Amino acid sequence: MRPVDVVRVAALARVEGEGGVTVRMDGGRVTDVELRVFEPPRFFEAFLRGRAAAEAPDLTARICGICPVAYQLSACAAVEHATGVEVPDTVRRLRRLLYCGEWIQSHALHVHLLHAPDYLGCEGVSDLSAAHPGLVARGLRLKQTGNRVLETVGGRSVHPVTVRVGGFHALPSLAAVKALRPVLAKALDDALATVRLVSGFDVPDLEHPHEYLALRSGTGYPMETGDVVTSGGSAFPVTDYGQHVVEEQVAHSHALHARLDGQRPFVVGPLARYALNADRLTGAAAGAAREAGLGAVCRNPYRSIVVRAVETVYAVEEAQRIVDDWDGEGPAFVDVPFGEGRGTLTGHGATEAPRGVLYHRYTLADDGTITDAVIVPPTSQNLASIEADLRTVAEADPDLPFEEITRRCEAMVRAYDPCISCATHCVTVLPSGEDSDHEKAGG
Amino acid sequence: MSRPTLAVWKFASCDGCQLTLLNCEDELTDLLRALDVAYFPEATRAASPGPFDISLVEGSITTPADAERIVEVRRLSRCLVTIGACATSGGIQALRNTADVDEYRRLVYPRPDLVAVLDRSTPIATHVTVDVELPGCPVDRHQLLEVIDALLHDRRPRLPTYGVCVECRRAEAACVLVSRGLACLGPVTRAGCGALCPRHGRGCYGCFGPQEAANPSALSDRLVAEGTPRRDVVHLFRTVTAGAEPFRREAARQEEARQEEADRS
Ligand code: SF4
Ligand code: SF4
Numbered sequence: 001m002r003p004v005d006v007v008r009v010a011a012l013a014r015v016e017g018e019g020g021v022t023v024r025m026d027g028g029r030v031t032d033v034e035l036r037v038f039e040p041p042r043f044f045e046a047f048l049r050g051r052a053a054a055e056a057p058d059l060t061a062r063i064c065g066i067c068p069v070a071y072q073l074s075a076c077a078a079v080e081h082a083t084g085v086e087v088p089d090t091v092r093r094l095r096r097l098l099y100c101g102e103w104i105q106s107h108a109l110h111v112h113l114l115h116a117p118d119y120l121g122c123e124g125v126s127d128l129s130a131a132h133p134g135l136v137a138r139g140l141r142l143k144q145t146g147n148r149v150l151e152t153v154g155g156r157s158v159h160p161v162t163v164r165v166g167g168f169h170a171l172p173s174l175a176a177v178k179a180l181r182p183v184l185a186k187a188l189d190d191a192l193a194t195v196r197l198v199s200g201f202d203v204p205d206l207e208h209p210h211e212y213l214a215l216r217s218g219t220g221y222p223m224e225t226g227d228v229v230t231s232g233g234s235a236f237p238v239t240d241y242g243q244h245v246v247e248e249q250v251a252h253s254h255a256l257h258a259r260l261d262g263q264r265p266f267v268v269g270p271l272a273r274y275a276l277n278a279d280r281l282t283g284a285a286a287g288a289a290r291e292a293g294l295g296a297v298c299r300n301p302y303r304s305i306v307v308r309a310v311e312t313v314y315a316v317e318e319a320q321r322i323v324d325d326w327d328g329e330g331p332a333f334v335d336v337p338f339g340e341g342r343g344t345l346t347g348h349g350a351t352e353a354p355r356g357v358l359y360h361r362y363t364l365a366d367d368g369t370i371t372d373a374v375i376v377p378p379t380s381q382n383l384a385s386i387e388a389d390l391r392t393v394a395e396a397d398p399d400l401p402f403e404e405i406t407r408r409c410e411a412m413v414r415a416y417d418p419c420i421s422c423a424t425h426c427v428t429v430l431p432s433g434e435d436s437d438h439e440k441a442g443g
Numbered sequence: 444m445s446r447p448t449l450a451v452w453k454f455a456s457c458d459g460c461q462l463t464l465l466n467c468e469d470e471l472t473d474l475l476r477a478l479d480v481a482y483f484p485e486a487t488r489a490a491s492p493g494p495f496d497i498s499l500v501e502g503s504i505t506t507p508a509d510a511e512r513i514v515e516v517r518r519l520s521r522c523l524v525t526i527g528a529c530a531t532s533g534g535i536q537a538l539r540n541t542a543d544v545d546e547y548r549r550l551v552y553p554r555p556d557l558v559a560v561l562d563r564s565t566p567i568a569t570h571v572t573v574d575v576e577l578p579g580c581p582v583d584r585h586q587l588l589e590v591i592d593a594l595l596h597d598r599r600p601r602l603p604t605y606g607v608c609v610e611c612r613r614a615e616a617a618c619v620l621v622s623r624g625l626a627c628l629g630p631v632t633r634a635g636c637g638a639l640c641p642r643h644g645r646g647c648y649g650c651f652g653p654q655e656a657a658n659p660s661a662l663s664d665r666l667v668a669e670g671t672p673r674r675d676v677v678h679l680f681r682t683v684t685a686g687a688e689p690f691r692r693e694a695a696r697q698e699e700a701r702q703e704e705a706d707r708s
Binding site for chain 2: 013014015016018039040041042043045046047049051052055058059062063064065066068109113114117123124125126127129133136137140141143144147155156157158159161162164169170332410
């Protein structure tokens with residue numbers, strides 16, 4: 001038995017943003033786990049002060065290039081809430097279509113290119129595409145479909161240009177929307193094939209105990225709107241988010257961890273969404289979940305790849321429904337008025353990013369100037385649970401070779417599809433000078 | 444002959460420009476055949492120690508550690524290409540350059556002392572020699588492919604030096620500045636996006652940064668004369684390419700004018 005070991009994954013590969021894992025072990029017991037963050041802070045919440053509320057969607061989109069729509073739509077929701085504006089149904093449906101594009105794009109990338117290599121014994125894109133060209137081709141086709149939806153509604157896929165507070169700068173042409181039909185039909189076959197493949201992956205056994213938190217709305221699987229529900233039976237409106245989700249600083253990682261009601265670690269994202277909304281899946285997505293044997297709740301983080309695949313099916317079908325019903329009529333946006341002598345305004349907005357609930361809160365002066373901004377991204381909410389699960393994984397089989405423990409820890413982190421770029425900007429503190437040993441290529 | 448090696452590096456950024464490389468779905472398989480992806484942590488665990496034939500660098504320099512790392516990246520790279528507004532002009536995080544960073548630290552972090560970050564976000568070219576600069580927030584997929592192709596064939600990449608207005612005319616899009624009175628940075632912004640914003644009913648917000656012959660003062664004087672509040676003009680130049688010199692200078696000039704107006708009244 002080794003006395004004190006350190007498992008250190010220098011730079012965590014195949015995740016968005018830069019981070020690393022450190023697991024310290026002493027005689028087969030884990031003494032310390034740390035998900036370290038190399039990402040330098042970019043100070044979004046600080047520079048938003050003094051900007052116009054109307055700028056929030058374009059500015060906050062730059063927090064994350066993988067899920068810019070999530071930022072844009074949470075920002076819109078918060079500003080609209082502050083002013084009491086309700087967007088017309090056309091806008092709501094088009095936003096949902098845009099979001100479907102982002103889910104398909106992001107999930108297809110993670111499932112096929114970032115996560116699947118862990119179960120197929122590959123290092124990444126290059127060897128994966130040599131060993132499993134069919135899988136890579138299908139993943140890329142699906143990803144491209146997501147991007148096609150994003151481009152049709154948003155103008156471009158990374159940082160779409162059409163989104164504005166109150167709706168859209170312009171609606172896509174009817175012909176462009178209808179042209180998505182054949183692409184989506186093909187994507188449905190692809191998405192179903194991927195569910196079949198990943199549900200057959202041999203994943204380690206693990207059940208994590210954490211509470212799940214997700215949005216739930218009157219109809220459909222949650223995306224652009226909803227109230228908050230948890231697997232522990234809590235339910236509250238988005239306006240109460242800040243009262244329930246409390247961030248605290250933990251000494252060992254210099255990072256703020258979000259806790260539910262100040263105590264419990266919790267999980268947002270596909271597993272949580274599924275557990276709290278499985279009844280909202282319809283059509284082929286419901287069938288795929290059944291065939292994959294997901295049950296009503298799935299508590300194995302390694303199986304999140306299956307849930308992502310099922311959600312991809314849902315997003316494709318939902319996009320098909322919106323496209324089929326679309327008649328191209330209706331206003332592109334409603335005015336969101338400021339300067340009406342209402343005094344200070346506060347708005348809350350939450351949507352389901354591919355990685356889980358993304359919450360924005362703005363305080364606005366009467367003329368719409370942002371005086372305070374709070375942004376809680378999904379990955380920072382999962383940090384406490386990721387660390388708890390890392391501990392479980394590392395302790396399960398301490399006599400394994402070092403390399404293997406490292407690999408398992410890495411795969412565990414990846415199962416969460418963490419976005420370290422997102423997590424950084426507000427809740428995680430950069431390692432101080434001496435321990436930011438960012439290792440270089442080959443290091 | 445062995446394939447040229449490719450490395451993709453990340454500094455302070457949103458990952459959107461790297462994603463744009465993975466968004467070349469139709470070309471990706473061929474690219475993987477033509478290039479040996481030797482270092483690209485976002486896409487593979489495999490990591491070679493270098494040196495690398497082509498390095499794509501995303502992100503700006505915002506920490507002391509990164510200022511050292513970029514020198515090492517340069518040393519390892521035969522050809523270094525900056526991808527996107529962050530790497531090319533400092534990105535949206537350069538908004539701190541006109542603010543008090545100590546205050547920013549205190550606002551965002553409960554333990555500001557732990558945040559080892561520089562007062563300014565600077566582009567890669569401030570630190571090392573850059574061979575090709577690609578603008579855009581994010582970069583345009585076609586321009587990215589053009590640069591890689593040019594480097595693979597030892598030729599100069601063909602990148603436009605004209606502005607967004609030219610792209611509007613080519614697309615036969617109505618000028619939003621003239622026809623709708625929208626504030627638009629098209630006249631001073633580099634082409635590359637295909638006039639995306641004006642074609643989608645809004646003014647350009649300059650995400651490709653200033654075009655070479657840009658005259659931002661003439662544009663902002665016109666915007667102010669036509670009724671755009673000075674504060675909005677300042678903000679227009681201060682978004683994702685705020686650190687680019689012509690935009691930085693013009694925002695400062697407008698800020699000053701605004702201050703003077705405030706003092707007078
Ligand atoms: S330039 Fe824009 S898209 Fe590219 S990394 Fe920076 S913020 Fe992201
Ligand atoms: S029109 Fe301007 S802001 Fe819009 S995408 Fe093009 S360069 Fe960027």
